[in-house]
Every structure is written in C-alpha cells, then in structure tokens.
Amino acid sequence: MKRANTTFTTTLIERKWLSRNAYELRCTRPDGFSFRSGQHISMLVGEDERDYTIVSPESEQELVLLIKELENGKVSKKLAEMELGKKLEIKGPDGYLVERPTQKKRVLVATGTGIAPFASLVANGMEAVVLLHGARCAEELYYRHILTGVIPTYMPCLSGESCREQNGPCYEGYVTGYIEDLLPAGDYDFYLCG
Template identity: 30%
Template sequence: MTREEMVAASRAPVKRAPALLTARIVGRRDLTDDLMLLWLEVPESFSFRPGQYITIGRDGIERPYSIVSAPHELPRVELFIELVPRGKLTPRLWRLGPGDEVTMRPRAKGLFTFDPAYRNQLMVATVTGIAPYVSILRDYLHRGLTGHRFYVLQGASYRDEFGYDDELRELAGRRPDLLTYVPTVSRPQEERNAGWQGQTGRVNTIVEEYIERFGLSPDDTIVYACGHTGMIQDVKARLLPKGWRVKEEHFD
C-alpha cells in the first residue's frame, strides 16, 4: 500500500456495529425440557415484517430467532426456542425468567417473508420452524387480507413439541377456506406419543403426498421450508427438479 493509500484509508469512515438495545422478559412457558415460549418487551423503535428474525443475546453471546408474533402485537415479541445443551446462548436463556433482560439488535432482518404473488402458500416446518408461519398468519388475519390459501405441514419427534398446534387447529377449523394444518410425528411407537392418531413420518417425506392431495401446482404455489437443514435439503431435492420455487430458513 502506498503512502497516499494509507492516508486515504485512515480517513475512511469506520463502520461501527449498531448499539445494542435491551429487552425485558415478560413471560415464559416451558413446553418440554428443551422447548420454551418466551415473550419479550422491546423498545418502541423496534419494528419487523412477519417472517423476519430478531437477534438477542446474553453475556455478549448472540443468536437470531424467528419471531412468532405479528407486528401489531408490539412492543411484545414472542419467540419459540429450542435448547441446545452444549450451545453457548440457550443454556443461559434457560436460566432466565420474567424480569430478566437480554440484549437485542436494533433491527429485525431476514427475507423469509410472505410472497403475495402466489395464491397457494405451502409451508413446511420442523418444530420451532413454525415460528415465521404463525407470524405471517396472524398478520394476514389482522390486516384482513384475502385471496390466498395456506397449507402448513409441521413435523416433530413428539406430539408435545408442536407449540402452536392448538392455535393452528382452531384457525383451520374456523377458516377452512384459509388454512389446512397437518402435524406429523416421526416416532409414533414411542410412549411419549401414546394416543396419537394423526399423520406419521418425517415431514419432508410427506410433502409430495400432500401436494398431490391438495392439488397444488408450481404455477400458483410457493413452498417455504423452515427448520433443520436436513429437512430443508431433502424438500429442495424433491421439489426443485420438478419446477417448484422453495424459500428456506435454517434453524441449526
């Protein structure tokens, strides 16, 4: 680097990370030993689009989480979080409760948002991957939008891991013209799933079957895949060669 270049570089503006904000935990509900719903009260300056994520932290460690709530629910933000036993952040979060605080980035990010160009919206999720879909549906209802049909397939190992199955079943029953919800468990023979009478199998392995049942076509359908990388890669391998458009969001 020449002397002139060094001088120019020294005068260039320094990009600084945005100042962190503080969010207060106002609610927590444990679904299982490793799944919880968390409600935060965030500053009034925070905004987001349904499907985006918020980055929160504790002790200097940060991770992004898709937002479950819809924008009209601000200043409360709802999250669906899975414990990573050897992770750096979630064990810290598991020790917190109402009144405790976490840091947060001032802006939501992400492009995993509702695409209104397609009449049919096929949404595939594993466990906490349901979060952005709940946000999109709550917002769609709140704004009184019309003209779209949602099909949500959610996979989990156990029946107590779905998180929002009651809300989605209620909506599907009340608005069958808007939503079809199919939860599936991958370990139906285990005691924890005793009494389960719904769909079984990994969610990625039933996608093509339900596309046929629903009578969907790539021409007017967009596919969203959110959750574990293995599920997303398999859904893409099954659908992309057949002309389907797939949006993805990884939770690993």
C-alpha cells in the first residue's frame, strides 16, 4: 500500500484514561475517510506529526485511537492536554497490518498499546487461533474485557506481575515464552505489533 497523503480535518470528542500513561482518544470521522482495520493515521499537532493505529472497526462512525503518553512525546503529551472540541489535521490512512487471505491459522501477538490494530481487526470479524497480549501488569491489558468476549482464545501474558489475581486464563511471562511453551506446532500466519 502506498502512503496516503490525503489530509482530513477531525474534531476531538472524548479522552478516556485507560491506565496511568495510556488513553483512548475519540475523534469525528471526516466525510470521505475510509480505512481498513489495522491501518493507522498521522496526527498533525503544530509542526509535529505522529502515527497512531485506529482501534475502531471499519463500520464505526468515529475514529478511536489508543495513545501511550510518553515522557518526551511531543504529540502524545499535547493530545493528552488538548481541549475537547479542538479541530486537528490527520493524514492517511496507511499501513500494512491488515487482514490477508490465508488457509493457515492466524496467531496475533501484541504487547502494550500494540493491541490497537488487533482490536480493530477482531471487531471487524477477523478470526485467529490465539490472540496473545503481553504487558508488564494487568492495568496495561487494554481492551481485555472486550477481546475476551469476542475471541475465546485471548491470552494475556504478564511479565511483571503474577497471574494469581487474574480472573480467567493468564500466562506468566513474555509472549515469546507462551509461543515456545504452549503454542502447538503448526503452520501459522503471525501478525505482530508492539
């Protein structure tokens, strides 16, 4: 896919903090804007530009983004403090992490906010043999409550805290450890983000 240079105007509607340093940003979907689940847009804030993956499915009338506020992040900090109702320029969509036809079983592997494209892909109907979501702590398992209901093979992998207090399945360790220890041998298509 070629990088889309089309610029659109969007309006910030809502900001919801999901953890101490990550938030969901909801924006209007500009007229004529279309995308494929798994793609991202560039948010233009002053002279700065940053790519964020669209969390919402293709059919949703708003654009939802999952943003990790970085200590030195020029765009993430500005968006975290920006007044709701503000108009912003976006470019895109762009990106290759989209559903592709296959006869193989799909394994989706995300860490942290890398869950964003998979939330969109799964909401849009993509099937997978397993969705692994790695995080240091349960607070960083964004969209867990939604994904657990949509994809029965959702598996959180916690590398920084115990799974003892978790409701439902949980793997203690990194996503790579789960793949080595528990994923049955087979011919898979892997989708990776994070």
